[in-house]
Amino acid sequence: MDLIASLYTGSGYWNPLVWLIAIVVVFVIVYLIWSRGESGYKKGTLQTTPFISGNPEPEKSGVHVPGGNLYWGYTEALKGYYSRLVPLHTGRLNDYLLWYLGVTAIIMVVVVVTA
Amino acid sequence: MITDAIIANSPALLVMIPLIAAFACPFIGRISPAVRNIWVVGAMVLTAAMALLLAGEVFSSGTVVYTFGASAPGMSVPPDSGGIPVRIVFTVDAMSALMQIIGAITGLSIVLYSIAGDRRHTGLESYYTLYLLMIAGVMGMVSTGDLFNFFVFLEILSISSAGLIAYRIDRGVAVEAAVKYFVLSTIGAMVILVAIGIFYGEYDALNIAVIASRMQFTLLDQVALVLMIAALGMKCGAVPMHFWTPDAYSMAPSSITAMLVVASQASLYGLFRVVFTLYNVTLNAATVGWIIIVLGVLSMVVGVTMAIPQKDVKRLMAYHAISQTGYMLLGVGVGLAVLGNQSLLDAFGYVAMEGGIFHIINHAMYKGLLFLTAGAIFYRIGTRNLNRMGGLGHNMKYTMVFFVIGALAIAGIPPFNGFASKLMIYESVFMFNPILSIIAMVVSILTLASFVKVFHSIFMGPRLPEYADVKEAPAPMLIGMGILAAVVVLFGLFPGVVVDHLIEPAAQALVNQGAYISAVMGGA
Amino acid sequence: MKMSKIVRTGANILYPLVLIFGLYIVLHGHLTPGGGFQGGAVIATGVVLVIVANSYEAVTGMLQKVVFKAQESIGLLLFIGVAAIAITLGLPFFYNFLANSGSIFGLSVPFGPNHGDLNTAGLIPIMNIAVGIEVWGGLTVIILSMLSGLDRKEA
Amino acid sequence: MLVFGTIPYLVIVALAVIGLATVALKRNLIKIFLGITIFESAINLFLVSLGYRDGAVAPIFTDAPSTEMVMATPQALTLTSIVIGVATTALLLSFAVLIWKHYGTVDTDKIRRLKE
Numbered sequence: 001m002d003l004i005a006s007l008y009t010g011s012g013y014w015n016p017l018v019w020l021i022a023i024v025v026v027f028v029i030v031y032l033i034w035s036r037g038e039s040g041y042k043k044g045t046l047q048t049t050p051f052i053s054g055n056p057e058p059e060k061s062g063v064h065v066p067g068g069n070l071y072w073g074y075t076e077a078l079k080g081y082y083s084r085l086v087p088l089h090t091g092r093l094n095d096y097l098l099w100y101l102g103v104t105a106i107i108m109v110v111v112v113v114t115a
Numbered sequence: 116m117i118t119d120a121i122i123a124n125s126p127a128l129l130v131m132i133p134l135i136a137a138f139a140c141p142f143i144g145r146i147s148p149a150v151r152n153i154w155v156v157g158a159m160v161l162t163a164a165m166a167l168l169l170a171g172e173v174f175s176s177g178t179v180v181y182t183f184g185a186s187a188p189g190m191s192v193p194p195d196s197g198g199i200p201v202r203i204v205f206t207v208d209a210m211s212a213l214m215q216i217i218g219a220i221t222g223l224s225i226v227l228y229s230i231a232g233d234r235r236h237t238g239l240e241s242y243y244t245l246y247l248l249m250i251a252g253v254m255g256m257v258s259t260g261d262l263f264n265f266f267v268f269l270e271i272l273s274i275s276s277a278g279l280i281a282y283r284i285d286r287g288v289a290v291e292a293a294v295k296y297f298v299l300s301t302i303g304a305m306v307i308l309v310a311i312g313i314f315y316g317e318y319d320a321l322n323i324a325v326i327a328s329r330m331q332f333t334l335l336d337q338v339a340l341v342l343m344i345a346a347l348g349m350k351c352g353a354v355p356m357h358f359w360t361p362d363a364y365s366m367a368p369s370s371i372t373a374m375l376v377v378a379s380q381a382s383l384y385g386l387f388r389v390v391f392t393l394y395n396v397t398l399n400a401a402t403v404g405w406i407i408i409v410l411g412v413l414s415m416v417v418g419v420t421m422a423i424p425q426k427d428v429k430r431l432m433a434y435h436a437i438s439q440t441g442y443m444l445l446g447v448g449v450g451l452a453v454l455g456n457q458s459l460l461d462a463f464g465y466v467a468m469e470g471g472i473f474h475i476i477n478h479a480m481y482k483g484l485l486f487l488t489a490g491a492i493f494y495r496i497g498t499r500n501l502n503r504m505g506g507l508g509h510n511m512k513y514t515m516v517f518f519v520i521g522a523l524a525i526a527g528i529p530p531f532n533g534f535a536s537k538l539m540i541y542e543s544v545f546m547f548n549p550i551l552s553i554i555a556m557v558v559s560i561l562t563l564a565s566f567v568k569v570f571h572s573i574f575m576g577p578r579l580p581e582y583a584d585v586k587e588a589p590a591p592m593l594i595g596m597g598i599l600a601a602v603v604v605l606f607g608l609f610p611g612v613v614v615d616h617l618i619e620p621a622a623q624a625l626v627n628q629g630a631y632i633s634a635v636m637g638g639a
Numbered sequence: 640m641k642m643s644k645i646v647r648t649g650a651n652i653l654y655p656l657v658l659i660f661g662l663y664i665v666l667h668g669h670l671t672p673g674g675g676f677q678g679g680a681v682i683a684t685g686v687v688l689v690i691v692a693n694s695y696e697a698v699t700g701m702l703q704k705v706v707f708k709a710q711e712s713i714g715l716l717l718f719i720g721v722a723a724i725a726i727t728l729g730l731p732f733f734y735n736f737l738a739n740s741g742s743i744f745g746l747s748v749p750f751g752p753n754h755g756d757l758n759t760a761g762l763i764p765i766m767n768i769a770v771g772i773e774v775w776g777g778l779t780v781i782i783l784s785m786l787s788g789l790d791r792k793e794a
Numbered sequence: 795m796l797v798f799g800t801i802p803y804l805v806i807v808a809l810a811v812i813g814l815a816t817v818a819l820k821r822n823l824i825k826i827f828l829g830i831t832i833f834e835s836a837i838n839l840f841l842v843s844l845g846y847r848d849g850a851v852a853p854i855f856t857d858a859p860s861t862e863m864v865m866a867t868p869q870a871l872t873l874t875s876i877v878i879g880v881a882t883t884a885l886l887l888s889f890a891v892l893i894w895k896h897y898g899t900v901d902t903d904k905i906r907r908l909k910e
Contacts, residue, residue, distance in 0.1 A: 007535055007610045009542040010466045016530035016608050064579065067501030067572025068426055071564070075424050085421065089358060091909025093295055093826065093902045096358040097818045100299065103356055104306075104345035107406055111341050112334070114402040120729060127732035131723055138715040141708060184733040263871055270878045274885060281889060287896025288907050294823070294889045295908075301830055301882050302817065308837050308875060315868065316844045362908040671854065676877050781884045785891060 125169040126181035126205040129254045137247035144240035152230045155243045159226045166219035170212040178634040181205040200322045206260030209620035214257035217479045228595030229370040248275040256381045262311045263321045273300040280367040292366035296359045303346035310339035324635035332397040343389045350382035354413040357437045364433030369490020373483035395628040396455045404452025411444030415558040423565045439478045446471025446540045449547045463543040468622040470539030477532040481524035484599040488518040491588035501572045508574035510585040515574045517596045526563035535610035650692030657685030665771035669760040675770025683778035707776040714773025737761030802843040809836035823900040827886045834879045841872045
């Protein structure tokens with residue numbers, strides 16, 4: 001069995017093992033660059049604390065961002081799209097069924113007309 | 116020899132073992148819970164072994180035909196029947212075998228997970244009975260070569276699924292989800308029965324191969340085709356008939372949600388079987404292909420955009436399941452749209468279909484894994500609300516690793532399996548219609564964005580005081596997730612092997628209608 | 640709530656008759672219209688008759704859910720088990736190995752119109768009996784569960 | 795007779811439309827379930843009438859006069875469909891009982907805790 005078989009996609013190929021080797025090489029280069037850096041910083045001093053314009057560092061649990069606040073800008077920007085899409089999900093059983101029947105009718109018309 | 120007998124009867128055993136185990140479960144459960152767990156796991160291991168044995172047989176020596184109640188399993192056409200199969204025939208070709216492998220791997224890891232994850236609930240005998248019935252339903256649906264039998268297994272599957280969705284009543288909300296799912300799937304199954312009745316009236320047969328060999332594509336056949344496409348499309352959760360999916364997926368116990376993904380894909384298999392094996396070139400390939408492509412694109416876009424603002428983690432994942440189903444519909448729809456045109460089929464049609472089919476197995480693995488991790492988190496902290504989670508990466512390291520594997524796979528990041536199938540879909544669909552391919556890539560980016568949000572809000576951030584003493588999920592749950600994660604990584608590392616040995620035969624089996632017919636009818 | 644004495648006595652007299660009629664339909668499933676499901680449904684109707692005539696509380700001692708659940712499982716196991724015996728004999732699943740064998744239900748059917756013999760058809764009557772047992776148990780469990788659900792009604 | 799043979803199919807279409815309209819338009823869960831049952835009856839009638847032949851007898855082997863028999867397969871299909879229908883109806887009704895217990899209503903407008 002050819003374990004390193006490439007995946008041919010018609011216009012190219014994909015071989016994850018080659019990709020992994022490339023990633024490893026990149027990481028080796030990154031490590032080499034990183035290891036040449038300055039290692040003489042002092043632990044426990046201001047050098048290792050975050051710099052927030054001189055303000056005191058806030059409590060850890062106070063800076064947690066809950067999931068609901070993420071992508072606020074994205075939903076705000078696409079408000080026109082979401083204000084139409086979300087109300088379609090009414091949660092009414094009858095609406096679910098009407099959508100299904102409606103789609104069946106549309107497909108029926110398309111198939112029968114073009115046949 | 117006994118092994119020969121087992122291999123010869125494996126299509127029947129595949130359905131028989133879960134059925135016997137299911138019906139005996141109430142008795143076994145009275146002995147002790149431990150014995151019941153061993154019984155259920157043993158039955159599932161045997162079923163998975165049968166599925167793998169049968170798949171090995173199919174991939175090495177071609178389609179397996181098993182006739183119930185005949186004097187020999189291969190005797191699908193009795194000598195005195197006038198040349199038509201009169202009995203129920205299981206026809207297991209490469210596509211069916213692929214679906215069986217999916218059912219076997221997912222089913223086994225789910226049952227291991229369930230033993231720890233649902234330990235605290237009552238009525239577990241019924242739970243496992245219904246679960247094994249679901250397995251039997253999936254296995255039967257993908258194996259059968261008889262349309263009415265397909266309907267029966269479909270109903271077995273939806274009745275047991277509905278029971279399990281409502282299993283954790285949860286102040287009635289789970290029952291609401293189950294009612295919505297069950298009303299829709301009952302209507303869908305009955306509409307399929309109308310189509311089956313039309314076929315019976317027209318061609319005097321219920322066997323898929325016989326109907327396929329007599330197919331005329333008259334007006335009645337067109338009506339039957341539309342009824343089947345709409346009903347099976349609804350059952351696999353294609354937009355705009357997807358409304359039941361987030362309700363049912365979010366309210367079912369997590370292990371059952373992972374199985375519901377497989378159940379949806381069995382419906383998807385039914386859709387492909389109807390379109391390719393039953394009709395094949397007789398239908399208007401471009402029109403029907405484009406209908407499936409449009410359903411797929413709508414599913415991809417609406418699914419992922421609805422997922423991003425969700426706050427319930429399982430509901431979010433359910434919308435992603437819809438979106439991923441869109442990829443499968445897109446890939447196979449492109450293959451269908453160029454069916455009958457051999458040069459286009461060779462240029463990109465096969466690759467698109469292989470991408471879509473490969474995505475089915477990949478999706479079952481990583482989506483199952485993601486639902487199981489969501490269940491493990493729910494098991495430990497008792498909420499699914501993303502706003503109330505945070506910092507769990509400190510306490511649940513293994514769960515976090517499994518979640519990351521699943522999330523990267525669904526977002527199509529190399530080297531995981533989602534990337535391989537999505538790459539095949541992108542490149543082949545680009546040759547068909549560049550715009551579709553670009554939409555698919557944008558959807559993939561949005562998927563990644565959405566899972567970054569989920570990852571951040573569940574695992575990242577400081578350790579929250581209310582979850583300070585949360586423990587890692589128990590070992591059997593981790594084993595169940597581990598099996599799926601291992602498959603995700605393996606399929607991602609060796610996609611060439613999987614495509615050559617599993618996916619390509621499946622795509623060929625779908626396109627090559629003549630081979631399916633001659634396997635059942637013999638000769639010709 | 641209790642029905643009048645006439646109704647209760649009538650139901651009690653009818654119950655064994657309904658039972659026998661149901662069993663007849665089950666047993667003759669391979670000769671006349673009917674079979675396991677129909678017969679089992681008839682028997683379950685008899686059970687409903689008793690429940691409706693007497694009150695639910697009065698019959699719960701007599702009709703216990705556990706028993707009927709076990710009965711349902713036994714019926715299903717018998718059905719699948721009989722079908723599976725064929726595999727152990729080296730024949731396909733569901734193969735009717737009893738038909739024309741000369742043993743129980745094993746006489747061969749004479750050609751042409753005839754009065755029908757109960758002792759024919761091999762596995763089919765056995766499977767009818769299995770389905771009859773299963774449907775009897777299953778429908779009774781459904782009825783009892785629904786009644787117990789209504790029993791503790793809130794609001 | 796063309797007209798006479800068409801009557802069952804007209805009834806089937808009427809029943810199917812009534813059933814689907816009930817499911818799609820009525821808001822009471824119990825009525826929706828009744829609509830499903832009506833739709834199911836339409837399909838059962840459809841299957842049975844597929845196998846019907848004018849002047850034929852029931853497909854029972856014993857004591858049958860030697861004339862045509864109606865096709866037995868659709869009757870087997872119908873029976874299976876009825877059995878599945880019983881299971882479906884029972885499950886749906888027990889869901890209705892549970893919904894009534896927890897929500898205090900069977901109005902689909904009010905059974906909407908899962909949405910968006």
